Amino acid sequence: TQLLEQSPQFLSIQEGENLTVYCNSSSVFSSLQWYRQEPGEGPVLLVTVVTGGEVKKLKRLTFQFGDARKDSSLHITAAQPGDTGLYLCAGGGADGLTFGKGTHLIIQP
Amino acid sequence: ETGVTQTPRHLVMGMTNKKSLKCEQHLGHNAMYWYKQSAKKPLELMFVYSLEERVENNSVPSRFSPECPNSSHLFLHLHTLQPEDSALYLCASSQLGLAGGPNTGELFFGEGSRLTVL
Numbered sequence: 001t002q003l004l005e006q007s008p009q010f011l012s013i014q015e016g017e018n019l020t021v022y023c024n025s026s027s028v029f030s031s032l033q034w035y036r037q038e039p040g041e042g043p044v045l046l047v048t049v050v051t052g053g054e055v056k057k058l059k060r061l062t063f064q065f066g067d068a069r070k071d072s073s074l075h076i077t078a079a080q081p082g083d084t085g086l087y088l089c090a091g092g093g094a095d096g097l098t099f100g101k102g103t104h105l106i107i108q109p
Numbered sequence: 110e111t112g113v114t115q116t117p118r119h120l121v122m123g124m125t126n127k128k129s130l131k132c133e134q135h136l137g138h139n140a141m142y143w144y145k146q147s148a149k150k151p152l153e154l155m156f157v158y159s160l161e162e163r164v165e166n167n168s169v170p171s172r173f174s175p176e177c178p179n180s181s182h183l184f185l186h187l188h189t190l191q192p193e194d195s196a197l198y199l200c201a202s203s204q205l206g207l208a209g210g211p212n213t214g215e216l217f218f219g220e221g222s223r224l225t226v227l
Contacts, residue, residue: 101149
């Protein structure tokens, strides 16, 4: 069974600060997705990375896929209250998508 | 209409009740899913329907019964649930390739149905 560990589990920071959250596994994935879930909503896809070492940017969000395709990171620059939510990573493989437990992020004004 | 809609948004039921969750997707996708989201646990895949045929059932208890009458609609029938079944139930859809195989592409989720079993 493929497992994805996300860290930290909870993070609360002030508006304007930078942060990085992580998604790690001992398994290799063919792709890695990041979703954001806001309170009372379903998860929404932010990005998909498929190549080892790949870096994608989405405004203030930078996503990186590890060289060995076992881990990924999400870096947010100058966090805003609108970034608050649950960030889920999901690894793609022979068993379909495997989700991590998520990182609960709170950005305080 | 937004992409994937779920009703009801909130449901409280006793252990002897029978109720159903409904999901409708307006994206023209060929696969639909039920996921269970509990606190401190990863999203758990319950059922997958591809082209209206059930292709995956991850050992879900028989008190959960899915139904997919067409490619746009998905139901989850609930019967004699337990308090530990209280969770957010998320419906999702995706477009699977012609080659088949498990989905590793983008999932489009509904807003979820928050279920409380008393």
